Amino acid sequence: MTIKDLAKLCGVSVSTVSRVLNDRPDVSPAVREAVLSAVRESNYVPNNSARSLVLTSSDAVGLVVRGVSNPFYSDIIKVIGREIDAAGYTMVMQQISSSADELEAAALMEREKKLCGLVLLGGRWDYSEEELRRITVPFVCCSYTNTFGSLPRGCYSSVTIEDSRAAERAVDELCGLGHTRIACLMAERDDRSISELRYHGYLSSLGAHGIAPDEALAAVAGSFDMADAYEATRRLIASGAEFTAIFSISDAMAIAAIKALADCGREVPRDCSVIAIDGLTFSEYVRPTLTTLCQPMAGMGEESVRILFDVIEGRSANRHVIVEPVLRRGASIAPPKK
Amino acid sequence: MTIKDLAKLCGVSVSTVSRVLNDRPDVSPAVREAVLSAVRESNYVPNNSARSLVLTSSDAVGLVVRGVSNPFYSDIIKVIGREIDAAGYTMVMQQISSSADELEAAALMEREKKLCGLVLLGGRWDYSEEELRRITVPFVCCSYTNTFGSLPRGCYSSVTIEDSRAAERAVDELCGLGHTRIACLMAERDDRSISELRYHGYLSSLGAHGIAPDEALAAVAGSFDMADAYEATRRLIASGAEFTAIFSISDAMAIAAIKALADCGREVPRDCSVIAIDGLTFSEYVRPTLTTLCQPMAGMGEESVRILFDVIEGRSANRHVIVEPVLRRGASIAPPKK
Structure with a gap:
């Protein structure tokens, strides 16, 4: 019973x-x-050990998606929805802008919808223990984790790639081809998010290859939007800074960068190589095909839901899973012109 | 009370x-x-006139999304979620593949989640009255309607562009530039869906310009997927059929077509013009920028939710709203080479 x-x-x-x-x-x-x-x-x-069975009050699992226009999320949302359904629970989804507070949205949703668990798809990387008091059901951070925060690891779960390591791998590819003047196209350099982490991976790869970072090659877009990435790339070109390659922290931003380069008369990869991280379907159809490190999206969604139900149903404690991105070789990188 | x-x-x-x-x-x-x-x-x-207040049993509104990887939907989903929240209801979302039966999913969801209303985002255009007996709550078809079916107009609502008219407008643009050898890239020609409707709009525009349709220029991809559109375009080129322009029934398929043309040595618009319908953000960043008729996505989402709550709360009967797409001029069309 x-x-x-x-x-x-x-x-x-x-x-x-x-x-x-x-x-x-x-x-x-x-x-x-x-x-x-x-x-x-x-x-x-x-069953007091499976706390949620008693304390929570419905079969509803909340999914808070931060940054709704992020095309990277649509496959993950699909898989999460399918897995929650398959487990006999109901998914209640809320999408918030990338500048909104996912914890506030999650706490409100938990109260109003009487959730038994939460998946947060995208969010801040610097939660404090105190902030998390508002969330009383088990939750999984999907596609990010709490690298910059003070939250004890035992009180939440996460599924993510190791972002700084993925950025290192991407920039290693460029260095391996002989590039030394490599720009980094990012949202912000200190936003305590993937942008900061991937920027650090970029710096770390440069360091490993004995390349001194050049402030003039840090292209800060201010957001993850394609329009802002396009403008940041045009500013980089207009600045006169010399570069033969761009590491972009996301596919969508890379596609905007390729467009900006073309509009300024620079062909990819002849005049500039471009590499990114994410692995969107669209990236296979841009010209040239984007070389990118693909996040295993379906696997991340499945793993997040598996962990959540393990915790909700008392089968296991919270856990943290690192997944590996896979390099998809396109035609957007080449050795620098002599 | x-x-x-x-x-x-x-x-x-x-x-x-x-x-x-x-x-x-x-x-x-x-x-x-x-x-x-x-x-x-x-x-x-x-309150018997506001039937739903009595007969339904929760504040949950179901959103069934058919064809989840459709990038066209992400903005609409965002707006629908926001509007449902703002009205004090709960959105329960389910995403199904584009080959799945949205009525079955909706009927199951209605029963299991005790919905008070439904928005169907994408679906078949040929419902029979009998099939719809399974749905007992008010529902709105968003981005499609029941053109090919026998469902009485009073028992559902819809918000859509007029697809065949939009296709006519797109093909009119090509004819206006002097094109007469215009291919149509579609999913299926008789799938009773936007593909069929937009194909008919294509035929109708050709007819209005005195151009006899050529069977060899009907490129059937078999699905809305970019991979299938890419292959269909390559087959069209390999067939040796002569054409100077392609009307694609969707932006994503057009982007795949441009890639296929380029991979076969044909530049857009120099060797072939490409025009589409949808208006994705990505289409602004492909090269050349895609010329496309943009669906007013946010407006369609808002209108769908407004109608649904009007019906649920007894303020109005079902209604059918036609919205107008807006031509976004890119650089993918030009007069044919002499």
Whole structure:
């Protein structure tokens, strides 16, 4: 007998049973008595180790997507939705802008929708323990983790590539071809997000190859938007700084950069190589085909949901999974012109 | 006093109150008596004209997205989610493949999640009245309608561009430049969907310009996928058929076509013009910038939700809204080579 069976037996929602079991005031005396009587007559034993079965009140799993126009997310959302459905839960999704606060959205959603768990798709990398008090259900950070924060690792789960390492690999490819004047196209250099992490991977690869970083080659777009990436690339070109390659922190930004280079008369890869991280379908159809490190999107979505239900259903503690990106060779990188 | 107030008063869910009011069997006697007693003691009067307030059982609005990797949908999903939230309802989303049955998914979702309304984003254009018996809550077809079906117009709502007219406008642009050998890149010519409608618009524009359609210029990809569009374009080129322009039924397919043309040594628009319908952000960053008729995505999402709540809350009957696409001039069309 589970809390769901009990709810069915009484003809009330799981949330009502949960409120009765947790002695919450917002249940009428008659309903309370009906539920407690069913508990007495059944063999239902609240499973306190699987905390969520008792404390939470529905089969709803929240998905908060931050940065909704991010084309990188659509495949992950699809897989997460499919896996939540397959597990017999209901997905409740909310999409917020990339400047909004996912914790506030998640906390509100948890309260209003009575969630039993949360997947956060995209978010800040610097949570404090105090901020997370607002979230009382198990949650998984998908495609990011808490590198810059103070959150104890045991109180959340995450599934992500190692962003700085992926950036190192991308820039290693450029250095391996002989490039030494490599620009970095990023959103911000200190946003405590993938932009900062991938920028650090870029610096780290340069260091490993004995190349001194040049401030003039840091192209800060201010956002992940294609329009801003396009303008940042045009500014980089207009600055007169010399470069033979661009490492872009995302595919979409790289596509905008290739367009900006072309509009300024520079052909990729003849005049400038471009490499990125993400692996969008679109990147296979731009000209030249983008060389990029592909994140294993479907696998990340599946793993996030698997972890979440392991934690919700008491099968395991929180865990942190690192997945490996795969280099997809296109035609956007070549040795520098002599 | 609304059904929500009543549910709060009794400490049960709206769905439980609804089941009691509708005399459904799946409620325990004690809970039934508690709810009925509250109804007697309160001034609650079931509002039969606003049918959904009584018959439905939650604040959940279902969104069924068919063809999840369709990049055209991400902006609409974002707007629909925001508007549903703003109205104080909960969005429950399900994404299905473009070959899946959205009515089956919607009917199952309605039953399982106790929806009060549905938005179907993408779907078949040929519903029969009988098929729709499975859906008992108000629903809006977003980005499509029931052109090929027998469903009475009063029993559903829709928000869509006029697809055949949009295709006519696109092909008119090509004819206006002097093209007469115009290929049509489509998913299927008789799939009773946008592909068929836009193909008919193509034929209709040719007819209006006195151009006889050539079977050899109908490039059928078999799906809306970029990979299939790429292969269909290569087959068209390999067939030896002469053409100076391609009308593509979607932006994503057009981008794949431009890539295929380039890979076969044909430059756009010098050797071949390409025009499409949709208006993706990506289309502004391909080379050359795609000329396309943009669907007003945000407006379509907003209008769909507005109509749905008007119907759910009894303010209006179902209605059908046609929105106008806007031509975004890129650099992918030019007069044919002499």
